[in-house]
Amino acid sequence: MNKDVVIIGCGFIGNIKAQIWCALGMNVYVYDVDKEKEYTLIQTNTHVQSFSSYDKNKSPSFVDIATPNSRHGDALVWVSRHIPHPQVILIEKPICSTHKEQFLIENTLALFPATRVFVNETYYWSEALAWLVDRLEVQNEKPRVIKVNLSKNRLADVASGRFFDKELQAYGIEVPHSVAILQRLGIDVLGSTVKQNIQYINDIAGADANQGVHVELLSSNGTIAYLDSFLGDYSVQKETITPNSLIRSVVVDTLGERYTIEFDPVEGVARYTSRITIESTGEVIHIEDNHLMNHMRHIRDNTVNNMMAKLLSPQNSFDIFSFLSTLARTAQVRKLDNMENDFVMGREKDLICQLK
Numbered sequence: 117m118n119k120d121v122v123i124i125g126c127g128f129i130g131n132i133k134a135q136i137w138c139a140l141g142m143n144v145y146v147y148d149v150d151k152e153k154e155y156t157l158i159q160t161n162t163h164v165q166s167f168s169s170y171d172k173n174k175s176p177s178f179v180d181i182a183t184p185n186s187r188h189g190d191a192l193v194w195v196s197r198h199i200p201h202p203q204v205i206l207i208e209k210p211i212c213s214t215h216k217e218q219f220l221i222e223n224t225l226a227l228f229p230a231t232r233v234f235v236n237e238t239y240y241w242s243e244a245l246a247w248l249v250d251r252l253e254v255q256n257e258k259p260r261v262i263k264v265n266l267s268k269n270r271l272a273d274v275a276s277g278r279f280f281d282k283e284l285q286a287y288g289i290e291v292p293h294s295v296a297i298l299q300r301l302g303i304d305v306l307g308s309t310v311k312q313n314i315q316y317i318n319d320i321a322g323a324d325a326n327q328g329v330h331v332e333l334l335s336s337n338g339t340i341a342y343l344d345s346f347l348g349d350y351s352v353q354k355e356t357i358t359p360n361s362l363i364r365s366v367v368v369d370t371l372g373e374r375y376t377i378e379f380d381p382v383e384g385v386a387r388y389t390s391r392i393t394i395e396s397t398g399e400v401i402h403i404e405d406n407h408l409m410n411h412m413r414h415i416r417d418n419t420v421n422n423m424m425a426k427l428l429s430p431q432n433s434f435d436i437f438s439f440l441s442t443l444a445r446t447a448q449v450r451k452l453d454n455m456e457n458d459f460v461m462g463r464e465k466d467l468i469c470q471l472k
Contacts, residue, residue: 291331
């Protein structure tokens with residue numbers, strides 16, 4: 117196995133992946149159908165080269181597909197023609213956003229029978245989640261209620277060109293991470309009953325990304341899970357609109373304890389650090405928790421155990437896509453009318469949600 121990696125896609129995610137692969141000592145080559153993006157990435161990172169300069173008598177060990185998910189199938193077809201024998205293929209999450217795309221990906225992956233294929237879902241590698249899983253096992257505690265909130269105002273990011281899933285919409289951005297968090301905590305998400313599924317959409321023309329979701333699940337073992345993810349400038353909690361803020365947290369209630377994990381970035385704490393709070397004692401624990409770096413290091417070192425291989429498998433990702441697709445298709449859509457801009461301007465005025 118050589119140290120060569122080819123990144124397909126030179127957008128926001130491709131840029132991040134290039135930096136990390138370089139930091140991990142890999143020889144990084146990039147390819148993008150948009151040559152301006154490819155050129156820009158190469159100019160901003162002098163350790164990166166264009167795949168056009170790669171020795172065609174060699175085959176890179178790693179291919180990392182960092183395109184928007186609507187182009188994963190096309191990217192795999194390109195790989196099959198130009199890099200027929202990679203040892204590892206990585207694909208960004210979610211693996212697809214339509215059943216047509218799934219069909220193309222499944223058929224193209226069949227051309228790589230000897231290649232290990234993983235989907236890039238980094239929360240499986242969270243050290244904070246690993247700590248909590250161990251703690252619950254040692255204390256013989258079972259989660260009764262889990263609340264996952266992954267929210268961020270992404271409107272500026274989307275306006276500047278960052279990908280927004282037009283098919284799965286808000287269910288295709290942070291909700292896959294929420295599913296991964298629950299799976300890492302041992303919850304059978306795909307076998308759970310959906311008790312509530314609301315998609316909030318701001319009724320302003322052109323604000324496609326200004327939306328959020330609230331999902332309530334009941335697992336087969338009785339655990340209740342709440343998933344919240346708001347991607348615009350508002351959040352809805354108990355029918356009240358408030359300004360959206362950056363929240364990346366999971367709260368786990370057991371019979372006698374509450375654990376709260378705040379994922380990076382945590383205010384006042386060094387980057388790539390998660391903060392765990394144990395409510396009964398007030399104990400606060402900080403854990404170095406660079407999920408993406410952990411993920412890519414394990415891939416590089418071939419240290420993915422059987423449990424992780426199953427979670428990172430295309431099949432698990434296809435199953436999650438099916439789950440997300442069903443949520444998006446069956447959501448109770450609530451459009452927010454007559455919204456003022458008070459919360460956008462930073463005023464602390466709650467606005468009652470006018471629901472159609």
